[in-house]
Amino acid sequence: MTLSSVPVLEGRPLTAAAAMTDSSALLPDGPSLRAQLAEDGYLFLRGALDRGEVLAARREVLERMAEVGEIATPAEAALPTGRSRRSELHPDLGAFWRSVSEGPAVRRAVQGEHARRVAAVVLDDAVRPFDFIWLRAMIAGRASPLHFDHVYMNRGTDRVVSIWIPLGDVTVADGPVAVVENSHSFGDLVSRYRGHDVDRDPSRPGHVAELARAFLEERQARLLTADFRAGDLCLFGLFTLHGSIDNASPSGRVRLSADTRWQPAGEPMDERWSGPDPKGHGGRGYGGLGSARPLGAPQLRR
Numbered sequence: 001m002t003l004s005s006v007p008v009l010e011g012r013p014l015t016a017a018a019a020m021t022d023s024s025a026l027l028p029d030g031p032s033l034r035a036q037l038a039e040d041g042y043l044f045l046r047g048a049l050d051r052g053e054v055l056a057a058r059r060e061v062l063e064r065m066a067e068v069g070e071i072a073t074p075a076e077a078a079l080p081t082g083r084s085r086r087s088e089l090h091p092d093l094g095a096f097w098r099s100v101s102e103g104p105a106v107r108r109a110v111q112g113e114h115a116r117r118v119a120a121v122v123l124d125d126a127v128r129p130f131d132f133i134w135l136r137a138m139i140a141g142r143a144s145p146l147h148f149d150h151v152y153m154n155r156g157t158d159r160v161v162s163i164w165i166p167l168g169d170v171t172v173a174d175g176p177v178a179v180v181e182n183s184h185s186f187g188d189l190v191s192r193y194r195g196h197d198v199d200r201d202p203s204r205p206g207h208v209a210e211l212a213r214a215f216l217e218e219r220q221a222r223l224l225t226a227d228f229r230a231g232d233l234c235l236f237g238l239f240t241l242h243g244s245i246d247n248a249s250p251s252g253r254v255r256l257s258a259d260t261r262w263q264p265a266g267e268p269m270d271e272r273w274s275g276p277d278p279k280g281h282g283g284r285g286y287g288g289l290g291s292a293r294p295l296g297a298p299q300l301r302r
């Protein structure tokens with residue numbers, strides 16, 4: 001499989017990039033799927049979710065963003081207006097973003113039966129999701145820095161998987177998630193971050209401090225990504241280094257996605273991400289996410 005365009009990272013084309021391996025043919029077969037995850041550190045599964053449900057979630061989010069003047073109508077095109085009335089209409093930005101992130105169509109698409117089945121097969125157990133949903137609206141020119149999820153969510157069980165879900169078709173140019181090839185076996189890096197908790201020690205960032213290009217060059221590593229279609233997902237464990245490539249969309253459309261986390265139902269859950277009104281980082285709930293700020297506002301490191 002090839003990528004539809006050369007990924008852009010830090011504003012420049014990145015040649016040290018390749019397509020993720022599509023493991024969807026393994027989906028019903030738990031042992032093979034788990035072996036593939038252990039081998040690669042991630043699973044890219046095409047069509048594992050219901051495309052119609054995912055597109056309904058996309059519409060729901062875009063309509064909410066259009067209501068606050070950030071997305072031009074028709075909202076479906078996901079084109080930013082360059083303006084925002086979010087703060088004026090919703091002074092509690094965390095409450096607003098929570099209501100968008102936990103909208104019924106979003107919840108159904110990203111934490112419904114299809115996603116549950118994938119998580120249960122991968123974890124080989126009865127599973128439950130974190131209540132918190134990391135919804136992202138990424139404008140052109142932006143990307144997420146490289147990080148292990150462990151540092152943000154390590155107070156419960158270690159047996160957590162992250163599922164990254166594009167809300168719509170997200171091509172390489174739109175800036176989807178990207179994983180660092182074989183990073184789950186970078187022992188030195190795993191040891192450096194294991195046990196780090198960004199809330200208990202805010203003096204140390206959770207993401208890799210070096211810029212991604214410099215990091216990849218030093219490690220001689222490639223970034224793996226994909227031309228995602230609505231219904232696809234990418235799953236990884238707490239120690240696979242990932243972030244995103246730049247949103248370099250030629251039309252300037254916003255990239256929408258959601259990340260969710262799943263774990264065995266019987267094991268302890270990180271209290272920051274569970275319950276009817278999850279506390280999140282530093283008690284800021286959904287207000288602690290960069291995407292809770294008006295679209296286009298200066299970015300926060302998460």
Ligand SMILES: O=C(O)CCC(=O)C(=O)O
Pocket residue numbers: 136138143144149162163164176177242243244257259
């Ligand atoms: O969507 C992104 O930009 C990054 C996703 C991510 O960091 C995650 O899934 O943990």
